Amino acid sequence: MSGNSTEASEVAQTLQKLQPLLIIEDDLALQKQLKWSLDSFESVLATDVASATLQFRRSSPAVVTMDLGLPPDQDGVVEGFRCLEKLLELDAGVKVIVLTGQNDQENALRAIRMGAYDFLAKPVDPDVLRLTVERAYRLYELQKENRRLLNLNRSNAFGGLISRDPAMLKICRTIEKVASSNATVLLLGESGTGKEVLAQGLHEASKRKGRFVAINCAAIPENLLESELFGYEKGAFTGASRTTPGKIESANGGTLMLDEIGDLPMSLQAKLLRFLQERSIERLGGRQEIPIDVRIVGATHQDLKQQIKEGGFREDLFYRLAEIVVDIPPLRNRIGDAVLLAHDFVRRFAEEQRRSPLRFSGDAIKFLESHSWPGNVRELQNIIKRATIMADFDRITSADLGAGLDFQDEDSQTEVLDLKVARENAERRVVIAALARVDGSVAKAAEVLGVSRPTLYDLIERLGIDKN
Numbered sequence: 001m002s003g004n005s006t007e008a009s010e011v012a013q014t015l016q017k018l019q020p021l022l023i024i025e026d027d028l029a030l031q032k033q034l035k036w037s038l039d040s041f042e043s044v045l046a047t048d049v050a051s052a053t054l055q056f057r058r059s060s061p062a063v064v065t066m067d068l069g070l071p072p073d074q075d076g077v078v079e080g081f082r083c084l085e086k087l088l089e090l091d092a093g094v095k096v097i098v099l100t101g102q103n104d105q106e107n108a109l110r111a112i113r114m115g116a117y118d119f120l121a122k123p124v125d126p127d128v129l130r131l132t133v134e135r136a137y138r139l140y141e142l143q144k145e146n147r148r149l150l151n152l153n154r155s156n157a158f159g160g161l162i163s164r165d166p167a168m169l170k171i172c173r174t175i176e177k178v179a180s181s182n183a184t185v186l187l188l189g190e191s192g193t194g195k196e197v198l199a200q201g202l203h204e205a206s207k208r209k210g211r212f213v214a215i216n217c218a219a220i221p222e223n224l225l226e227s228e229l230f231g232y233e234k235g236a237f238t239g240a241s242r243t244t245p246g247k248i249e250s251a252n253g254g255t256l257m258l259d260e261i262g263d264l265p266m267s268l269q270a271k272l273l274r275f276l277q278e279r280s281i282e283r284l285g286g287r288q289e290i291p292i293d294v295r296i297v298g299a300t301h302q303d304l305k306q307q308i309k310e311g312g313f314r315e316d317l318f319y320r321l322a323e324i325v326v327d328i329p330p331l332r333n334r335i336g337d338a339v340l341l342a343h344d345f346v347r348r349f350a351e352e353q354r355r356s357p358l359r360f361s362g363d364a365i366k367f368l369e370s371h372s373w374p375g376n377v378r379e380l381q382n383i384i385k386r387a388t389i390m391a392d393f394d395r396i397t398s399a400d401l402g403a404g405l406d407f408q409d410e411d412s413q414t415e416v417l418d419l420k421v422a423r424e425n426a427e428r429r430v431v432i433a434a435l436a437r438v439d440g441s442v443a444k445a446a447e448v449l450g451v452s453r454p455t456l457y458d459l460i461e462r463l464g465i466d467k468n
Contacts, residue, residue, distance in 0.1 A: 019062040019140075020044050021133065024052045024083065025099075026070055034065060037126040038133060049083045056090055062140040063133055068098040068107055068119070080107075081114070088115045092356045093143060095136035099124060113393055115356045143357075147347075161197050162344055164432050164465065165334035171198070171326055178324050179205035184276070186321045187299040189328030192378030195299040196257065198328065202297060203255035210254025210294070215247045218263035226268055227284050236285025248281055248292055255295045261321065262302035262313065269314045276320045296321070331373040331380065335429050336436030338368045341377060342384055343439045346396065349388040356394055363398040365437055428463045431456070435465075 021041040025031040026048060035043050044059045046052035048070065056064075064087060070079035080098070087094055095117035100108045108119040117136050120129060163169060178185060179202055187195040196214060203212040220228055227236075231246030248256055258264070264272065275281055276296065280289045298321040307313035331338055342360065350358050360368070364387075373379055387400040430449070438444035446456040459465075 020059045022046060022052065022055055022059065022061040022064040024048075024064065024066040024070070026067060030067075034124075034129075037129060038065075040130075041133065049079055049086060052083055053086055053090070056087055060091070062095065063117075063136045064094060064096045065129070065133070066096055066098050068100045068111055069104070081111070084111055084114055084116060088356065089354055092350065092354045093140065095140050097129075097132055097136060115394075147351075161194060161201060162341055163334060163337050164340060164436060165329070165337050166428070166464075167329050168334055168337065171328065172201070174324070174326060175202050176205055178202070180207075182295060183323040184296045184298070184321055185324045185326060186304075187297065187326050187328060188304075189299075189301065190330045190376055191301045192376030193328045193330055194377050195328060196259065198326070199255070199257040199297045199299065203295070206255065206295060208254050208295060210252055211250065212255050212257070213247050213251035214257040214259055216259045218260035222265045222267075225265065226271070229268070230271070230281050230283055232284035233286045236283070240285070243283070246281070246283065248275065248294060249283075249290065251294045252292050253294070255297060257297045257299060259299045260301070261298040262300035262304055262307060264313075266312075266314070269317050273314065273317045273320060276317075331376040332371075336432040338371070338373060338380060338436075339365060339433075340436040340439075341380055342368050343436075345381055345384040346388055349385050353388060355388065358388060358391060358394055358396055361395050361397045364396050364401055367398040367401050369433065369437075424463065427459065428465065431459055431463060431465060 021038060021043045022045075023031060023034050023038070023043050024046045025034060028047075031045055031047070035045065044055045044061065046055045052064075052066075055061075066080065066083060066087075068080035068084075070083060084096055084098070087096060092115070096111075096115070098108060098111045098116050098119045099122055100111075100119055101122055104121075108121075111119060117139075118132055120132065161168070161172065163172075175185075175198060185199075185202060187198060189195055199214070200212055215228060217225065227244075227246065229246050229248055231244050231249050232240050234240055234243045258272075275292070278289075279293070280291045282289060304313050304318055308315045308318060331341075339360075346358050346360070350356070368380075375382075383401055386402070387396045391397070391400045431445070434445040434448045435442070438448060442456055442460075443453055446453045449456065451459075
């Protein structure tokens with residue numbers, strides 16, 4: 001008996017450390033009874049939408065019990081639904097337990113579809129209510145810890161890059177090796193593949209004390225690009241009312257990313273080459289040489305070697321920029337990454353829009369896996385953001401994602417004639433795709449693949465797949 005009382009005491013102490021409980025009930029006698037039944041919780045009380053909103057903002061409760069049958073307002077709108085909608089708008093993660101009349105199951109189910117955690121019919125059994133509230137608190141805390149770990153994992157990811165694709169992981173290892181040197185890096189790849197994310201990751205891994213500065217060479221008119229890059233002295237041209245440092249100077253001690261460097265005019269290519277050789281600049285209208293310590297990262301989606309042949313890019317500048325060349329694969333060639341990134345994006349956008357957690361339907365997963373993604377990660381991000389806004393309830397379907405399926409022609413891929421290598425490649429592709437589909441859960445991936453968890457762990461280790 002003493003053991004049970006000790007356990008109950010520990011549970012009560014744990015619950016008291018949690019966020020408060022909000023009780024919304026317009027019947028004051030019942031409100032008092034509910035508070036007494038839930039005396040192990042720190043409760044705050046409200047009787048209508050206005051007072052509930054005020055108490056919610058003040059106390060940030062994790063769990064709410066709410067009488068769904070609050071009196072309708074002057075326009076005849078049921079206040080219970082309005083209150084529920086308002087609370088979920090303030091915090092999509094809050095657990096709302098609605099209390100309904102015995103014959104009001106239709107409205108209770110509507111509340112669940114809107115995002116309520118559970119419903120109980122009146123008169124409520126105090127023990128059942130207490131157990132339901134305790135379970136809601138535990139779920140709230142688990143989800144809160146899960147979000148914390150996800151954010152921690154995201155912040156620890158290389159430059160914010162998320163991938164399980166072997167080619168992308170190899171690129172990350174290359175960037176990490178290069179980071180401590182002063183080598184100039186050239187990032188090649190289609191638009192939207194994540195060149196700036198990798199450049200930022202390179203800067204962060206380098207531990208350089210200066211800033212990360214990026215400039216898009218294609219977005220600035222040719223007559224302004226020189227002054228943007230190198231800066232200018234007061235009076236250098238009409239309108240130069242004060243001395244202004246350029247992007248190169250602003251990045252001193254840090255990293256400068258020259259995005260779309262393939263669009264750099266020939267007149268500026270010579271000046272950039274001189275800077276890379278001398279590591280000093282002169283502002284427009286200036287005579288003083290300014291020494292600069294900066295890591296240069298070039299990026300482009302264009303074929304620079306073809307441009308060299310056509311006379312549009314200097315060969316000597318190319319070799320200055322291409323000390324380390326990183327060729328980034330498009331999203332369609334990254335095993336499992338489309339689904340993996342989609343899970344991360346939908347979590348992020350749901351939080352931004354204060355929506356309850358969303359999940360993908362089976363047809364949505366098929367779309368994500370089969371679409372060719374011509375716009376790469378940028379296209380995926382835009383589609384997921386739109387779907388997060390448009391999705392009904394807690395599921396994102398292929399209709400929410402938009403376009404029809406676009407299956408890739410697997411027969412067009414180069415055949416591997418080594419049977420052992422082909423089998424390992426096929427196993428690796430399937431395991432990575434399964435892990436991406438279930439958002440990294442090994443237990444769920446084992447179910448999808450029809451193997452035991454120990455077997456899957458052995459496969460992951462043998463194939464060299466990152467479990468994290």
